[in-house]
Amino acid sequence: MEQNVVSDSITGFKYAPNLKDDYEGLRQVNGPMMVSLDVTSRCNLSCIHCLNDSSNRGNSVYEEMNDRDILMVVDQIIELNPHTVCICGGEPLLRKNLFDIIDKFSQKGIFVSMVSNGFLIDSECVNKLKECGLKFIQISLDGVNKKQHDYFRSVQGSFDRAVSAIKLLVKAGFNVAVSFVPNKLNHKDFYEYVDFVNKLGVISVRVMPFLPLGRGNKFGKLLMLNEEEYFYFQRKIFRCAEIYRGKMDVEWGDPLDHYIRMKNNYKAGLKTYCVEIRANGDIFFSTYMPIKIGNCLKKSLKEYWLNGLDNVWGNPTVIQWVNKVKNIYDFEKLDPQPYFDTPIEIKLDNGGRI
Amino acid sequence: MILQKNKNDFLHVRNEKKGYVSIFNHNTRTTTFLNETAYEILKLVNEGKNYEEIVSIYNSKYGMGENLEEEVLNTLYSLKYRKLIEFEMENNNISENDIRVAGEKDYSEISKLIKKNFIKPNKYIYMAADNEVYYNEETIRIRQFNNYEYNIVAVENARIEAVLTIAPPRSQFFGTSLITGIFFSPDMSEDKCKLLFTKLLEKGKEYLLGDINKIRIHIPDTENLRNKKELIYLLLENGFINEATLKNEICKKYDLIFYTLFI
Ligand code: SF4
Numbered sequence: 001m002e003q004n005v006v007s008d009s010i011t012g013f014k015y016a017p018n019l020k021d022d023y024e025g026l027r028q029v030n031g032p033m034m035v036s037l038d039v040t041s042r043c044n045l046s047c048i049h050c051l052n053d054s055s056n057r058g059n060s061v062y063e064e065m066n067d068r069d070i071l072m073v074v075d076q077i078i079e080l081n082p083h084t085v086c087i088c089g090g091e092p093l094l095r096k097n098l099f100d101i102i103d104k105f106s107q108k109g110i111f112v113s114m115v116s117n118g119f120l121i122d123s124e125c126v127n128k129l130k131e132c133g134l135k136f137i138q139i140s141l142d143g144v145n146k147k148q149h150d151y152f153r154s155v156q157g158s159f160d161r162a163v164s165a166i167k168l169l170v171k172a173g174f175n176v177a178v179s180f181v182p183n184k185l186n187h188k189d190f191y192e193y194v195d196f197v198n199k200l201g202v203i204s205v206r207v208m209p210f211l212p213l214g215r216g217n218k219f220g221k222l223l224m225l226n227e228e229e230y231f232y233f234q235r236k237i238f239r240c241a242e243i244y245r246g247k248m249d250v251e252w253g254d255p256l257d258h259y260i261r262m263k264n265n266y267k268a269g270l271k272t273y274c275v276e277i278r279a280n281g282d283i284f285f286s287t288y289m290p291i292k293i294g295n296c297l298k299k300s301l302k303e304y305w306l307n308g309l310d311n312v313w314g315n316p317t318v319i320q321w322v323n324k325v326k327n328i329y330d331f332e333k334l335d336p337q338p339y340f341d342t343p344i345e346i347k348l349d350n351g352g353r354i
Numbered sequence: 355m356i357l358q359k360n361k362n363d364f365l366h367v368r369n370e371k372k373g374y375v376s377i378f379n380h381n382t383r384t385t386t387f388l389n390e391t392a393y394e395i396l397k398l399v400n401e402g403k404n405y406e407e408i409v410s411i412y413n414s415k416y417g418m419g420e421n422l423e424e425e426v427l428n429t430l431y432s433l434k435y436r437k438l439i440e441f442e443m444e445n446n447n448i449s450e451n452d453i454r455v456a457g458e459k460d461y462s463e464i465s466k467l468i469k470k471n472f473i474k475p476n477k478y479i480y481m482a483a484d485n486e487v488y489y490n491e492e493t494i495r496i497r498q499f500n501n502y503e504y505n506i507v508a509v510e511n512a513r514i515e516a517v518l519t520i521a522p523p524r525s526q527f528f529g530t531s532l533i534t535g536i537f538f539s540p541d542m543s544e545d546k547c548k549l550l551f552t553k554l555l556e557k558g559k560e561y562l563l564g565d566i567n568k569i570r571i572h573i574p575d576t577e578n579l580r581n582k583k584e585l586i587y588l589l590l591e592n593g594f595i596n597e598a599t600l601k602n603e604i605c606k607k608y609d610l611i612f613y614t615l616f617i
Contacts, residue, residue, distance in 0.1 A: 025387020083378030
C-alpha cells in the first residue's frame with residue numbers, strides 16, 4: 001500500500017498560517033477530516049517493499065468485506081461526513097463495486113482520491129473513474145528505468161502500464177500524483193525522474209523513505225539507502241522542490257510526522273484527524289501502528305468516534321506505542337508487525353478526557 | 355471595495371461544534387476552519403452583499419462597536435487569504451517612479467519615519483531590531499553604505515511614506531535575503547499599506563543578487579499570534595509561505611516563525 005494521497009496537504013495546514021480559528025476548529029470537529037478506506041487487500045503486483053503484504057491472494061489478516069458490507073461501511077463514513085476519502089488497497093481497481101463506492105462518496109460532495117499502481121487503467125477505466133466523480137489519483141512509479149521498476153514491482157510491464165495510465169489520466173483532466181520510493185537502484189536517477197513526470201503532466205511527486213515494514217522488512221531491506229545516500233538524496237528532493245515550485249509539488253513525506261504531530265495535537269485538545277478502515281472493516285488511526293480500535297461490522301464508525309476515537313491519541317496504550325518509534329528503523333522492532341500480524345485491539349476510554 | 359464569492363472552487367462544508375464550520379476546497383485541496391461570525395460574513399458575501407452593507411448589518415445587530423469596521427475588514431482579508439472570496443484593493447495612484455532605492459539624501463527622513471512608529475506604530479510594521487538607536491540616521495546610512503542592509507522607499511510629494519529594508523544574503527541568514535524592516539507612516543490607510551508593500555517588494559527583488567531565490571522574514575511569536583495577524587496576512591497575500599517554526603528561540607523567550615518568498 002502507498003501513502004495516502006491528500007492527507008499531508010490538509011493535515012499540516014502547509015499553506016495556511018497558524019491561525020487561531022484553525023486550532024480552535026480542530027478542537028470542535030464532529031468527525032475525522034479524512035478517512036482512508038482499503039477496498040481490498042489483493043493486488044495484481046507483488047512489490048518487494050509492500051508494507052501490507054499485498055499480492056494476488058490478498059492479506060489473510062484482513063479478509064475482504066463482501067459488496068453489501070462495504071457499502072454499509074461507506075454509509076457509516078458518509079454519516080461522519082469527512083472532507084476527503086482516500087481509496088486504498090491493495091490495488092483498488094480489483095474491487096468489483098469500486099465505482100459504486102466512489103460514486104456514493106462523490107454524490108455527497110466528499111473529495112475522493114485513490115492510490116493505484118496503474119496497471120489496470122485503460123481508457124474505459126479512465127472514463128468510469130471520471131463518471132463516478134474521482135478527483136485525484138496517485139500512481140506508483142519508481143523511476144525512469146523500466147527494468148528496475150518492473151523488478152521492484154515484481155511484474156514485467158508494470159512500468160509501461162503505469163506510464164500509460166498517467167498519460168490517459170492527465171489527458172482526461174485528472175489531477176495526477178506519482179509516488180516514488182527511493183532505493184539502491186533508483187535514487188541516482190531522481191532528477192531525470194522528476195523531469196520525466198513533469199513532462200507527463202503530473203502535479204505532485206510524493207517521495208517516502210523505504211520502510212522496514214511488511215515485505216520491506218522481510219525481503220527488501222538490502223535495497224534501503226544508507227545514511228550518506230539518504231543525505232544526498234534528500235538534498236536532491238529539496239532542490240527539485242524549489243526548481244518546480246509553482247509548477248509541481250515535490251514532497252518528502254515523513255512517516256513519523258503524524259506520530260509527533262498527533263501526540264502534540266492531543267495535548268492541545270485537538271481531535272483525531274484521520275481514520276483508516278482496512279479491507280475487513282477493522283478501524284485504525286495510523287497506517288504504521290498495529291493497534292485497531294474495533295470493526296465497522298460490529299459497531300458503527302460514529303459510535304466509535306463518540307466513544308473515544310476522537311481522542312484516541314491520548315489513550316495510554318497508544319502513547320506507549322508512539323514512544324516506541326523514534327526513527328524509521330524502530331518500525332522493524334514492532335511486535336506485532338503492522339499488516340503482517342494480528343493487531344492489538346484496545347478498548348476506547350475517551351482518552352481520559354471528559 | 356467590491357466583494358465577490360469565489361466562483362471556481364467547489365467547497366465541502368461540515369458543521370462542527372460551537373458554531374465552527376470546516377471547509378474543504380476541492381481545487382486547492384486544503385481545509386480551513388471558520389468561526390461563527392466569519393462563516394456568517396462568508397454567507398453574506400455569497401448572497402451578494404458589499405462591504406458597507408455587511409458593516410451596516412453588523413452595526414444594527416450589535417451596535418457600532420469601536421472596532422467593528424476593522425473586525426469586518428480583518429475577517430474579509432482572512433476569507434480572501436483562504437481563497438473563499440475575492441476582492442480587489444482600490445488603486446491609490448502610486449506610480450512606479452515613486453518607488454526606488456534610498457540614497458545619501460534619504461537617511462534622515464527614513465529615520466524620522468521609523469521613529470514615528472515607535473510612538474504610534476502602524477499595524478503593518480515590522481522591525482527586526484526593537485531599538486531606537488539602531489534607527490538613527492547615521493546607523494541606517496552605515497548599514498546601506500556597507501551593503502549590510504538597503505532601504506527601498508515609497509516617495510509621495512517628495513516625502514518618504516514607506517520603507518522596506520532588506521539584508522542581502524549572508525551565511526548567518528542561511529544564504530537567503532532577509533527582510534529586516536517594513537515601515538509605513540503611522541496614519542496610512544490599510545489598503546494603501548498593502549499596495550505599497552507589494553510595490554516595494556517588487557522593487558526589492560530587482561536589487562537582489564542573481565543567484566538568490568528566497569526572501570525570508572523571521573517573525574517572533576510573542577504571547578499571542580493574533581497580535582501579528584495583519585503583518586502575516588500582508589506576507590501571505592504577497593506569496594510568502596510559512597516555512598518553519600523554531601521553538602523557544604532567542605534566549606528561549608519565544609517561537610520564531612519563518613515566512614519565505616521564493617522568487
Ligand atoms: S502495488 Fe505494490 S505496494 Fe501497492 S499494494 Fe500492490 S503490492 Fe503493495
